[in-house]
Amino acid sequence: MLVNADFSRRAIVAPHEYRWVASPQAGVERVMLDRLGGENARATSIVRYAPDSAFPHHPHPGGEEILVLSGTFSEENAHYPAGWYLRNPPGSSHRPFSHEGALVFVKLWQMTLGENGRVRIDTRDPASWQHRRGREVCPLFSNDAEQVRLQRLAPGETLFTGPVHSAELLVLTGDLVAGDPSYERGSWMRLPTGQYPEIAAGARGATLYIKTGHLADMAMEA
CATH class of the missing domain: 2.60.120.10 (Jelly Rolls)
Incomplete structure (x- = not known):
């Protein structure tokens, strides 16, 4: 399948x-x-x-x-x-x-x-969260193959500040805007390598699950 x-x-x-x-x-x-x-x-x-x-x-x-x-x-x-x-x-x-x-x-x-x-x-424990480069981040896992975290975005804040080498997102709270569409809690995205300046938190801000790096060796399957 x-x-x-x-x-x-x-x-x-x-x-x-x-x-x-x-x-x-x-x-x-x-x-x-x-x-x-x-x-x-x-x-x-x-x-x-x-x-x-x-x-x-x-x-x-x-x-x-x-x-x-x-x-x-x-x-x-x-x-x-x-x-x-x-x-x-x-x-x-x-x-x-x-x-x-x-x-x-x-x-x-x-x-x-x-x-x-x-x-x-436990990502609801405040001790699990850190401030990194002006953002609130909850590190979950990291090795040479992937980096996994939760991240909070303020309303209107852009998710990526430069090109990404693939990423995967799940909206946990708030909403995410990608161009015209708005994606609410429960929305999932998988992004290939590229630039995504249009992706930002909506008016309510957003909390996201984010994984990067894990798609580096994935080829087109279909």
Whole structure:
């Protein structure tokens, strides 16, 4: 299966364009944002757990990255409410579930094989945030292959001050303006290398998930 598989082009999915499809597990649905392959695929998705839904224990040979958007996501004996960021490295395994229901942003098979550490960050803890070059940033992960963070933008503030070598964004609060369209909370963008001076926070400002660097070796797949 190929979904937004041409990495040389801009891809955008707004919440009104979400197409929910069932997963192999009852009570768990997903919106496929991009995907290369079948059930065990390189994939980026929004996943919705109904109350008291669960997956059986399973491995993640290519690793898994999770940002909890709402509700509470759980695995084993740990419970992560909205705002928690998780990285389970290649070769890890878990049994994910949610008692109250949850909405999570998930990326699969997108880690380097040498990554071996687990990451757990509460992005709603003020101590997780830093001031960098006049901006509020919550660092989540960084290595030679990718940089991941949350970032807050003031109303009207431009996201990128120069050319970027690919980027991926998820709007968490507020809205983002890209030319004429405005993209609200839940909007996802994947940008190829280029300049994007038209992308700025809307009148309410914005908080964004941002990943850069990870698409350097991606070729056009479709």
